[in-house]
Amino acid sequence: MNGPGEDGPIGAGKAVVVPDSGTRDALADGADRAGALSSALATLGMHCIVEARGSLAVVSPADGRQASVASLTDHALRDAVVNAAHDLGFTNIALELRGEDG
Amino acid sequence: MRYVTVMTSLPFDGGTDAPDADSIHAPASVRDELHSGTIAREARLVGWLREQRSVAIGFSGGVDSSYLACVALDALGPEHVLAVIGRSATYPAVQWKRARSVADRFGIPVLEVDTDELHDPRYAANPTNRCYFCKSELWSRVLPVARAQGMNVVLDGTNADDLHGHRPGRRAADEQGVRSPLAELGFSKEEIRVLSRIRDIPTWSQPASPCLASRLPYGTAVTPERLERIERAESALRALGIAGDLRVRDHGEVGRIELGRAELEQWLVPARAAAIGDAVRRAGFDRAALDLGGFRSGSLNTLAGVVES
Numbered sequence: 357m358n359g360p361g362e363d364g365p366i367g368a369g370k371a372v373v374v375p376d377s378g379t380r381d382a383l384a385d386g387a388d389r390a391g392a393l394s395s396a397l398a399t400l401g402m403h404c405i406v407e408a409r410g411s412l413a414v415v416s417p418a419d420g421r422q423a424s425v426a427s428l429t430d431h432a433l434r435d436a437v438v439n440a441a442h443d444l445g446f447t448n449i450a451l452e453l454r455g456e457d458g
Numbered sequence: 459m460r461y462v463t464v465m466t467s468l469p470f471d472g473g474t475d476a477p478d479a480d481s482i483h484a485p486a487s488v489r490d491e492l493h494s495g496t497i498a499r500e501a502r503l504v505g506w507l508r509e510q511r512s513v514a515i516g517f518s519g520g521v522d523s524s525y526l527a528c529v530a531l532d533a534l535g536p537e538h539v540l541a542v543i544g545r546s547a548t549y550p551a552v553q554w555k556r557a558r559s560v561a562d563r564f565g566i567p568v569l570e571v572d573t574d575e576l577h578d579p580r581y582a583a584n585p586t587n588r589c590y591f592c593k594s595e596l597w598s599r600v601l602p603v604a605r606a607q608g609m610n611v612v613l614d615g616t617n618a619d620d621l622h623g624h625r626p627g628r629r630a631a632d633e634q635g636v637r638s639p640l641a642e643l644g645f646s647k648e649e650i651r652v653l654s655r656i657r658d659i660p661t662w663s664q665p666a667s668p669c670l671a672s673r674l675p676y677g678t679a680v681t682p683e684r685l686e687r688i689e690r691a692e693s694a695l696r697a698l699g700i701a702g703d704l705r706v707r708d709h710g711e712v713g714r715i716e717l718g719r720a721e722l723e724q725w726l727v728p729a730r731a732a733a734i735g736d737a738v739r740r741a742g743f744d745r746a747a748l749d750l751g752g753f754r755s756g757s758l759n760t761l762a763g764v765v766e767s
Contacts, residue, residue, distance in 0.1 A: 409709060409712070412709060412714065414712060414714075414745075414747050425726070425728055425731065426726075426727065426728055428726050428750065429723050429726045429727060431719075431723065434722075434726075434750050437750055438750050438751045441750075448714070448749055448751060449749070449750050449751065450712075450714045450715075450747035450748055450749045450750060451726075451731075451747060451748045451750055452735075452745060452746070452747045453715075453731050453732060453734060453735025453738070453746045453747060453748055454732065454735060
């Protein structure tokens with residue numbers, strides 16, 4: 357999964373931030389929260405890249421970790437993922453959907 | 459302005475009262491859902507409508523306005539009821555078809571007016587009180603038409619549940635004297651669904667269907683192109699078989715999909731998730747993402763901090 361404006365792959369646990377306010381503090385805060393959420397999701401077995409878009413977190417499975425998506429059909433795990441995002445100040449967390457060709 | 463009148467093909471006996479539990483021709487399971495308070499409430503609604511003598515109803519083809527129009531038709535007869543559809547780019551075509559279908563089925567007289575909220579810069583800028591400008595435009599078009607048609611009162615389908623939360627459109631209705639009998643008489647959404655089912659109104663199980671602009675975060679300009687992209691994406695997802703609550707929220711390059719909880723679990727299966735991602739991208743979004751929290755009415759209000767999570 358590539359982050360915005362990046363050409364190369366991003367490894368597991370990395371985080372990106374898309375500014376919604378343009379301030380340095382907001383950028384730093386978004387990056388911090390994205391990184392923290394990425395770590396929190398890893399403890400739940402979800403190895404994801406997290407992109408902070410203001411109050412929205414967009415997550416995508418790290419390369420080779422597509423199988424973890426299937427586990428999200430379990431509502432208990434999904435609730436834990438959503439709660440982890442809320443705990444870090446995200447109002448919404450969404451899973452990026454890639455095509456069949458990845 | 460379009461004038462399309464559908465005259466009723468059903469005989470009106472002028473004396474249809476609200477149903478009582480024993481007279482309802484519905485399965486026992488449905489009757490069991492009714493409480494005596496709900497029955498009494500519909501009887502009060504019938505009485506209230508008869509006091510008005512004639513009514514125009516802002517008619518979207520949604521659960522509430524469909525129910526209100528059907529009860530009004532029974533209470534007053536077709537010469538004294540007019541359902542007015544406001545049409546604009548923010549009104550989904552599929553919803554318009556539903557509205558016309560309900561009107562045709564029950565013989566509700568319909569009139570359509572074009573509204574032009576997109577050309578109001580106060581609306582197009584998409585502030586948190588966007589709905590106020592939209593409803594101001596709607597009622598400013600509906601009221602003259604209703605008067606010209608000899609209707610005494612203009613109504614909307616607001617219910618009692620709608621009085622909570624962030625509803626700036628209410629102020630526009632209040633300012634222009636639009637009445638909301640379902641809210642005034644305390645009808646909950648659930649009661650309206652049950653009563654609609656008894657009347658065999660097909661909208662009884664229909665998900666809520668707010669205007670397309672509700673998919674845009676506040677501050678993102680409302681444009682025809684964005685609305686069309688959202689409508690294409692939602693239509694494509696419906697075509698895949700998604701039922702129930704569905705929204706595609708516009709986050710610029712990302713289309714964020716919200717599904718009802720049961721649907722969400724089904725569509726998280728990888729092959730199916732890929733299919734809905736493809737559908738949203740084909741509709742014009744560069745990227746697609748599925749909200750893991752599922753559908754939440756007014757979720758962009760939460761995202762924008764207008765209401766608390």
